[in-house]
Amino acid sequence: MTASLSGPRPVEAEIVRLAGRDVPVRWRRSSRARRLSLRIDAREAEIVITLPPRAEHEAGMALLRNHAVWALSRLDHLPAAAPWHDGGQVVLDGCAHGIVHCPDGRRGVWIESGVVKVSGEAPFLRRRLMTFLRQEAGHRLGARLTALTGLSGLRPRRLVIKDTSSRWGSCSANGTVMLNWRLVMAPVDVQHYVIAHELAHLRHMNHGPDFWVLVAALTPHRHMAETWLRRHGPALLRAA
Known part of the structure; x- marks a missing residue:
């Protein structure tokens, strides 16, 4: 104690x-x-x-x-932890990919024919796969943030990809947008909503009526995404 x-x-x-x-x-x-x-x-x-x-x-x-x-x-009611392993599955953009361990591979981690292949020794499979997913999160979420920024005119100071235990995203007073790397496992429409939500905070640092009007103008996915995250978000947080 x-x-x-x-x-x-x-x-x-x-x-x-x-x-x-x-x-x-x-x-x-x-x-x-x-x-x-x-x-x-x-x-x-x-x-x-x-x-x-x-x-x-x-x-x-x-x-x-x-x-x-x-x-x-x-x-x-939390889902059981689902460790990544050879023969298991990992999710990207809401789509499940099989995990195949390729001990003699020389490409690190890569996607081939809908399968995620991981080279190196078996004890390091989970660590290498997590590094890969965090990198994918930077690329994919960053590209989607940039696209929505171009459409909305709302420009964050910078994007930070983190591993948080409860938040999917946040926006600081200095204009920094944070996104949880695990969001890359969610469907694209869910990602779109979270990104739009944080961009809206660049104009409204609250959850008042004007904020939600702006969110609705930026994305049509709010209610679907909130429901999806309530139901499936805990499983993403427990994946590894």
Whole structure:
């Protein structure tokens, strides 16, 4: 068990007994947080509690106990992790590709006839495949961002591809757009919506009515994409 969190501390984790079960809980103290919050990290299959600077550990525990049924239900409904392996599948732009290990190959990772081939030693297959997908995300998502930028006139300062545990995208006040590399596994229409959503934040740094009017002007895919991400997003976060 971790010690009581008082004052700024790095991220800490513990196993908490909740409704007769042991569940992993990660504590996060944030100087920017204005209130206690609780969420499920689908990638790590754990509960994350964010504490404002002056909040006590016990306040976070009370929040967790009050939302125990919800938190346990969300953990129980997470999809099983699906590790990439020879003979398995990986998804790009919403299309499944078989994974074939080619130990004697000399091309790193490449797509051939609808199959993703991975060279090198077997223990490094997952790492090499993840590197490849992150590179593909930079190319594919970057190209789609550029295309929508040209149509909308909304120009971000730069694009950053990251691996985040909950967000598919974000837009900072300085005009930097962040996209989660795992978005490259989603269908193209879903990618289009997330990109449009973040570009709209260049004009409206909120989710007010004017923001959603602009999103609707940029993409017709909002409702389909939001539904798809709710249903299938956790599986993308757990893929590796």
